[in-house]
Amino acid sequence: MSAVLPTAEVPAADDLLAVTEDVWLALLGDEAVLLPRAVPAGSPFDAAAWSAATTISGGWQGVVTVELDESVARRLTTRMLALPEAEEASDSDIADAVGELVNMVGGNVKSLMPGPSALSLPAVAAGRAAFASDAALACRLDLAWQGDPVRVSVHVPQEGPR
């Protein structure tokens, strides 16, 4: 867990963790245990196969992203869609499920911050999330689900002269 930009108005890491755990629990029930994962500050996510982002704009500005290991994304999708074990989730299914995941995390982050604000539709990518050059990391969670990595981040517009 790490929080950067302490002077900016950013969600607390504990709040982001609570939101993420709530979403995970709702989607996965008793298989939902997320464990902290020690990752040095500034390290790129080591396994991003799927990422999704949603933008909050209005009373508070920021971008919430979720990055998932391929196997996490696939298992999450299988659970959300209740696919039979023999059936493999398609890339389209995974994109849909990961998009809904970031939508739920982002929507709840929005509720923690000053409003009124609007939440964008999620953008999902196979690979790493791309950010505008003026976005700065505000808060990051490195977690593991069933041994595989999950990262949740909040980025905010960088303050100061450009």
Next chain:
Amino acid sequence: MIIDDSRAMRSILRRIVTDLDFETSEAEHGQAALDQMHAGVVPDVCLVDWNMPVMDGYTFITEVRANPAWRDVTLMMVTTESEQRQIVRALAAGAHEYVIKPFTPDAIVDKLSLLGLVPA
């Protein structure tokens, strides 16, 4: 009718209400839901997401409430939008209930029960 742009979320909601013996139809945005209703698929209850492409859930609710022929349709928002201002807007526009994602199956059942759509 389950109205949500996410197939995964529609699947989750479908399982919950199917267990309650509801028959379901689905739409991926408000306009698709309105199209089905104009074609004669008028549901007892709609579970409506807020943020969707083409037509959002708030607009869908205002469109349904503007048509007297659909006055008996129960509307329940199921959305990540949790600002009080948004909840008040949706209820004022004609939504009967409001569920914030993430939710447990019990939360959906409880709201449907409050609405008299399933036995308490």
